[in-house]
Amino acid sequence: MVQHALIKAGLLLAASTSTMAGPLNAGTDEHYDDLVYRFPLPDFQTQSEPVYPEIIPVPRDFVPDKDYFGNLTATQGPTVRRGIIGADDRFQWDGTEFPFKPIGRVTFVDNTGQGSLCSGALIGPRHVLTARHCIGDGSFNGRFAPSFLKGERFGSAGVVGAITDPDYANYPYLSECWIKNDYAILILDQRIGDQTGYLFLASNPDPATLGQPELNTCGYPGDKDGGGSKWCQYRRTPTRIGGCDSTGPVSTDIDAVGGQSGSVVWDQAADGSVWIWGVLSVSSATETVMASGSQMLLGWQFAMTNWP
Numbered sequence: 001m002v003q004h005a006l007i008k009a010g011l012l013l014a015a016s017t018s019t020m021a022g023p024l025n026a027g028t029d030e031h032y033d034d035l036v037y038r039f040p041l042p043d044f045q046t047q048s049e050p051v052y053p054e055i056i057p058v059p060r061d062f063v064p065d066k067d068y069f070g071n072l073t074a075t076q077g078p079t080v081r082r083g084i085i086g087a088d089d090r091f092q093w094d095g096t097e098f099p100f101k102p103i104g105r106v107t108f109v110d111n112t113g114q115g116s117l118c119s120g121a122l123i124g125p126r127h128v129l130t131a132r133h134c135i136g137d138g139s140f141n142g143r144f145a146p147s148f149l150k151g152e153r154f155g156s157a158g159v160v161g162a163i164t165d166p167d168y169a170n171y172p173y174l175s176e177c178w179i180k181n182d183y184a185i186l187i188l189d190q191r192i193g194d195q196t197g198y199l200f201l202a203s204n205p206d207p208a209t210l211g212q213p214e215l216n217t218c219g220y221p222g223d224k225d226g227g228g229s230k231w232c233q234y235r236r237t238p239t240r241i242g243g244c245d246s247t248g249p250v251s252t253d254i255d256a257v258g259g260q261s262g263s264v265v266w267d268q269a270a271d272g273s274v275w276i277w278g279v280l281s282v283s284s285a286t287e288t289v290m291a292s293g294s295q296m297l298l299g300w301q302f303a304m305t306n307w308p
Contacts, residue, residue, distance in 0.1 A: 032174055032282040032289075034133055035261030037117040037222030041109065050109075050140040053159045053186070057166035064301035090231045090255055093218065096147050099266070099274045101154070102198045104146035105220040105227060106130050106186070106262060108139040108159075117227045118262040119219030120144060120186065122198035123276065126157070127303050128186040129201060130262030131279050131291060132164055135184055144188060146196045148220065150228040154196055161187035163303045165295045174282065176243035182281040182291040185303045199264065201300045203275040204247045205238065205292050209267065213237045215277065217254055219263030227259040236265075238277075239287065247293030248278065256283040265290050 093100060102122035110116045116139070120130035128144045135142070142159030145152045163185040171178035209215075213235035220227040233254055240251040254265070263280045278292030 032284045033258065035118075035131075035256055035258055035280060035283055036134060037220075037227050037257075037259030038110070039115045039117065039222070039226065041113060041115050051142075051158060051160070052138075052140045053135065053142055054161040055135070056161055056163050056187075057168075058163060058295070058299050058302045060166060062298065062302050064298070064305065090221070090224075090233050092224070092229055093232045094149055094230070096153070098197065099199055100218060100230065100232075101147045101196050102193065103218045103230065103264065104128075104144055105148045105259075106134060106142065106144050106159075108135065108142045110136045110139050117220060117222065117259050119260055119264075120262045120279075121264040121276075122146060122193040122196060123185070123201045123300060124198055124304055125191040125193040126188040126307060127193070127198070127300070128159075128188060129264060129276070129279055129296075129300070130184055130186060131281055132162075132168055132182045132184040133281070134262050135162055142186065144186060144192070146192065147230065148228070149230070150225065155192060157188035157190040157192045159186045160189050161307070163187065163299045165299065176249060179281045179289050180244040180248035180291055180293055181295050183279060183296045183299060185299050187303065187307050199266070199274055199276055201276045201297060203277070204294060204297065205241050205250050205277050206267070207241055210238055210241055214267045215252060215254070215265050216268065217260075217263050217265045217280065219256075219260035219280065221257045222259035223257050241292075245293065248291065248296075249281065250278060250290045250292045251287045252290065254280065254283075254288040256280055256288045 106118045106120040108116050118134035120128045123129045143156045145156035146154050165181035168181050215236040216234045218232040236254045265277045266274045278290040281291045
């Protein structure tokens with residue numbers, strides 16, 4: 001078991017600001033997919049009454065408790081290293097050892113009456129990191145099921161709230177800052193993470209790994225079993241860091257399709273600990289880009305402080 005502090009360099013730095021808000025790859029014909037998998041409602045487990053999550057932007061005056069977060073520790077189990085399998089670099093993984101068990105799928109009923117599916121991971125006892133755009137306007141009856149495999153293996157919990165960036169709606173769609181802040185931290189109605197364990201969001205992307213095959217990710221792609229099983233990729237490469245500010249977004253060579261939006265992306269330290277960089281946001285024929293950085297970290301601190 002590895003015990004480590006949840007604070008890495010840069011966690012408590014003030015957020016950088018930027019005036020850059022133009023479209024990603026402006027002036028090109030690049031098409032970006034939102035990576036949400038949509039499916040007919042009969043396949044979706046609904047509740048009898050609609051439950052709409054409360055959208056809670058992080059207050060602009062929120063200041064995290066440095067002593068609390070500076071001394072917070074967590075115990076992590078040993079990770080399993082695997083090679084890359086398959087021509088598209090994704091492999092199915094059904095194991096529940098660390099860090100796979102806290103990774104699961106997020107489902108909502110969207111405002112069109114269809115089911116929508118994304119990926120996410122527990123980053124606290126009742127806190128799930130995913131992509132903000134997975135929660136469409138009017139979405140309801142959200143649920144998170146950790147380590148889902150063609151059914152719930154470890155139960156599920158309902159989504160009652162979502163912590164988001166306060167400026168998210170003000171950024172132009174697909175702008176650098178829209179993608180960087182395309183995160184949501186879902187608040188669940190149960191502390192399901194006490195049973196499954198959870199990962200940790202405590203680091204900004206590391207520029208030293210730029211161009212190095214250091215990133216790993218798992219999610220629930222719709223083209224594999226209709227989003228019914230977990231597929232992973234190891235040793236993916238960050239090709240660009242920054243654009244909105246120095247901490248994001250991050251462009252990568254990760255393969256992604258609908259259902260993988262919200263998939264956590266992590267690197268692994270020499271001691272075996274796992275550090276989340278961010279979550280997949282959008283993808284094109286040439287790159288997959290993730291939300292990351294300073295505001296996401298602040299959102300995590302706000303969620304852990306107010307919904308322990």
